Amino acid sequence: MTSPVLHTERLVLSAPGPEDMDAMVQFFSEDRAQFYGGPLGPGPAWRRFSEYAGQWAFRGYGFFAVRLKDGGATIGLAGPYHPGDFPEPEMAWLLTSEAYEGKGYAREASTAVLAHLFSDLKWRSVVSYIDPDNHASRALALKLGAEPDRDSPPPPAALPGVQAFRHWPGANRVVA
Amino acid sequence: MAARFGALVPVLETDRLILRAPCVEDVPDWSAIFAPDDDFLGTPMDAEEAFANFATYVGGWMLNGHGIWTMTLRGDGTRIGFTMVGLEWGDAEPELGWMLLPAYRGHGYATEAADAARDHAFSLFGPGETVSYIDAGNIKSARVAQKLSANRDYAEEARLGLQDVHVWRHGAHP
Numbered sequence: 001m002t003s004p005v006l007h008t009e010r011l012v013l014s015a016p017g018p019e020d021m022d023a024m025v026q027f028f029s030e031d032r033a034q035f036y037g038g039p040l041g042p043g044p045a046w047r048r049f050s051e052y053a054g055q056w057a058f059r060g061y062g063f064f065a066v067r068l069k070d071g072g073a074t075i076g077l078a079g080p081y082h083p084g085d086f087p088e089p090e091m092a093w094l095l096t097s098e099a100y101e102g103k104g105y106a107r108e109a110s111t112a113v114l115a116h117l118f119s120d121l122k123w124r125s126v127v128s129y130i131d132p133d134n135h136a137s138r139a140l141a142l143k144l145g146a147e148p149d150r151d152s153p154p155p156p157a158a159l160p161g162v163q164a165f166r167h168w169p170g171a172n173r174v175v176a
Numbered sequence: 177m178a179a180r181f182g183a184l185v186p187v188l189e190t191d192r193l194i195l196r197a198p199c200v201e202d203v204p205d206w207s208a209i210f211a212p213d214d215d216f217l218g219t220p221m222d223a224e225e226a227f228a229n230f231a232t233y234v235g236g237w238m239l240n241g242h243g244i245w246t247m248t249l250r251g252d253g254t255r256i257g258f259t260m261v262g263l264e265w266g267d268a269e270p271e272l273g274w275m276l277l278p279a280y281r282g283h284g285y286a287t288e289a290a291d292a293a294r295d296h297a298f299s300l301f302g303p304g305e306t307v308s309y310i311d312a313g314n315i316k317s318a319r320v321a322q323k324l325s326a327n328r329d330y331a332e333e334a335r336l337g338l339q340d341v342h343v344w345r346h347g348a349h350p
Contacts, residue, residue: 003180018239046265053238054231057181058200084203084227158224 003056004120006064006112013064013078013109016053020065023074024049027096035134036094055082061089061121066109075100078109080117080126087153091117091126091167093140106140114144118169125169129155129162138165145171184237188245188292195245195259195289198234202246205255206230209275233262242270242300247289256280259289261297261306272297272308272346274320281316287323294324294346303347307332312340 006013028038028045040048056062063077076096080089091114093106117123128146130137144167152164185197207226221229236243244260257276264271272294274286297306308326310317326344333343 016235016238021239043265047232050233050235050239051228051231053235054233055235057184057234057238058198058231060181083224083231085224 004116006116007069008108008112010069011075011105011109011112012067012069013112014067015056016049016063016065016077019072020067020074021046021049023096024077027094032098033094035131035137051083052077052081059089061117063092064109064113066105075105076109078106078113080113083156083158085158086156088127091128093137101136107143110140110144114167123169126167127152128165128167129159130165131159131162138163141165141167147171181237185243185245186296188289188296189250190288190292192250193256193285193289193292194248194250194253195292196248197237198230198244198246198258202255202258203227203230205277206258208277209257233260236260236262240270242297245289245293247274247276247285256285257289259286259293261293261300270297270301270306272306272324274317286317286320290320290324298347302350304345304349306346308344308346309338310342310344312342318342318344 003015025042025045027033028036028040028048029042031039033039037048052063059082061080061082063079063081065074066076066078067074074096076094078093079091081092082089091110093110095101095106114126117126127149128141130141146165146167149164149166152166155162155164182197187197188195203226207221207223210221210226233244240263242261242263244258244262246255247257247259248255255277257274257280259274260272262271262273272290274290276286294306307329308317308321310321321344324346326346329343329345332345336343
């Protein structure tokens with residue numbers, strides 16, 4: 001399939017494929033998946049990842065699979081998640097294993113996706129819904145230049161208590 | 177991008193039907209098939225569940241190389257149902273399935289669509305490798321399976337320990 005492929009220094013991002021399934025089933029099996037509807041057994045995890053792929057097909061955008069340039073391992077997902085009950089697409093990210101945390105991968109991947117959304121797809125802004133307990137995601141959203149958005153349409157009922165952060169074009173230029 | 181996805185999905189044509197790539201505008205009709213007053217498809221779904229459930233089958237095209245088609249009338253493109261070569265987690269083999277909107281049942285459309293989808297499954301897997309799991313009480317779908325020349329696979333039913341679901345096997349191993 002011809003769909004966008006994003007290259008960063010260490011990562012390649014492209015549409016989800018069968019090669020990502022095992023890593024995603026493993027991800028959903030762990031407590032780390034708590035902010036993504038997990039933990040889930042292998043059957044529900046299989047269906048959830050299939051749903052992510054189907055959303056890409058339906059909407060023409062969705063989670064990119066994030067793979068290491070070196071070796072090709074699937075280390076995460078990053079992209080606009082947009083299930084049926086969301087008022088707008090949500091920029092989200094995850095790393096499939098704790099082993100990939102703390103290396104800047106989520107930031108590197110999300111930076112590339114945001115640039116794609118604003119430059120190639122001409123989106124004017126995109127929201128991220130962040131659970132107050134998800135300190136890592138909150139920190140990353142701020143590093144990516146997102147700001148708390150109190151005027152956002154109400155977050156979906158499926159995500160009680162989340163806070164809306166909004167990404168704008170040009171905001172994502174913070175240097176570490 | 178939707179057009180690029182469409183390139184993954186072969187368009188199948190029959191005398192009266194065109195089976196095409198599913199799109200997000202098909203979701204309400206998918207929901208309608210699983211409405212609570214339906215006579216045989218049972219479990220109702222709300223709109224959110226219907227989107228997720230349909231997306232799961234659509235994702236099959238990207239993850240498994242086969243999936244669901246939207247069944248439309250040749251000519252005006254009216255959506256009348258869905259047919260699929262699907263795969264569920266833990267299933268030993270792909271499943272041929274069909275479901276029609278209530279207004280279009282009883283005209284042989286399911287048989288006509290599933291016949292084309294079955295031929296596609298044969299082109300992927302060869303004969304004898306695709307089954308339909310049909311509730312024991314679903315007489316209409318059993319009739320479709322018979323018209324497709326499928327045969328009950330009693331050995332597979334026993335192996336899976338199924339009581340209320342019948343396994344119909346499409347084609348035979350050469």
